[in-house]
Amino acid sequence: MKKIVVLFLLFPKLFLAQSDFEIGEKLFRDEKFDQAQLFFEDFSRKNPSNLKAIEYLGDIAGHNKSWDKAIVYYKKLKVSKPTEANYHYKYGGAVGMKAKQVNKFKALGMIGDVRGSFEKAIILNPKHIEARWALVFLYIQLPAIVGGSESKALKYSNELLKLSPIDGYLSKGQIDEYFKRYNLAEQQYKKAIEAGSFKTGTQMLANLYKNKMNNPEKAKSVLEEYKNKKG
Template identity: 30%
Template sequence: MNTIVRDSLLLTLLTSIGFSIIAQQAHAHEYEALIKAKKYAEVEKATSLKLATEPNNPDALVAKTELILIEGKENRLDEASKIAEQCIAHNPKNSECHEALGNVLGTKAMRGGVMSAISYVGKIRDSFRKAIELDPNNFSARSSLMQFYLQAPSFVGGGKDKAKDLIVETIKVSPSAGALLQASLDLYEDNFDRASSVALAVNTTQSEALAKHQRNVLSGIGHALITEKRMAQAEKIFQELCNRFPDSIHGYYGLGKALQEQGKIKDALPHLEKSLAIEANANVLYRLGKAWQSLGDKIKAIAAFEKALSFKPELAKKTKADAEEQLKALKG
């Protein structure tokens, strides 16, 4: 395989894994509700207390890795991988420990570039496989493994055939989860209409884990539709996300992004602000900065860009560079 093509495929894989980690985090554990509520200081305190008396408690160790990933500091990723490995060493049959290692290694590889990817990619795949083996109902690990198969080149164990096998295997455990993986495959094959109809048809009212999976799949479809300039369909998907998951950032952010990409800045603004009210993150702040800049409000634009640039996890390199450039122009 051509080296440039191989490296490009690996970087695509890492981007996919990185998105999956940010979107889903780990499987359910004792501290999940606090993390969901963004009470990170409380989680840090509670896990430290737990580990003081139970140094190998799996829930506390998994939560520790999540906090490091949320913090977004690259210099703590080695610490996170050691925590995940400790979790596995003392709790080898705990699915969440293996998933946590996959998430951490995926982030390390994404930050480290191609050579890092080559060294970690097999471990990432095997971590998600083991998590599923230990807990067939670990749907976030199934989703991460699905993305691995779809994005990874065959020389590191990827491929559509393996993705299809995972769908068949998953349907035996949960037809709903299998349908959501099928929607991911349809999206990968650019069959947007089928991906949308399949994902929307899944009833997830009885399972929070499946609902989270559905939300992430629909969000991925919506953003892909924006990339393809199919804005009307994207708006419908994100509006449906707003209706189904009113307490989630995904629908409002996506709807704001879709409208903003069409130049409908005033229409986009309330959706972006609603998104920010639910959950502050760098991407929302960046888009708010662009919106206020377009509307001629320099003060609000500067404030939004500054917050976006200081936020953790931080913006992607290209977006960060643009935010810095816009901020410089606004202050010039």
């Protein structure tokens, strides 16, 4: 009986020590990121080697566009576990977003780190979809003088097509749309919808009609058709 009483008295302390992470996760899922951050920070102070808590803190920093903080967290992750593809991908994404905020000269010095991180993610996980998407956008947006290349973007788009037809068609549509080949982009988005990308493909197609092809009525029609199918 005495042992049961002692255990009962100790249990609340044990529960509280373990609950910061669980509470943080619930708040994160509920998109209460600022509140979740406090719990993850407290948990991380007590458990500095817990990589998942660090990842959550990096994700929250990214959500808040605090790229310097996100970079620190993701760098710690990829150093702690260099074989995890997602850590390299997230680090590269944070550095890429930071590069958009600094002057062009400084940004140029960051491109190699961004590209290398995405490429490393693919080496570690040959089926990494998001890293290929990131490289597609990187190569179409970079000026040719610093490595921008439509052919390289298409290389990763073709790889996406083999891994996931939906992602392949959508990425090809994005490339065509970026280079103002709107009719070709339209065809790719329709292929993506036929392949099963009802929500994303329809939204991209509607945005193309409305924002690039100056046809808001067609955009409205496409969205209504999607809603009817969904209903």
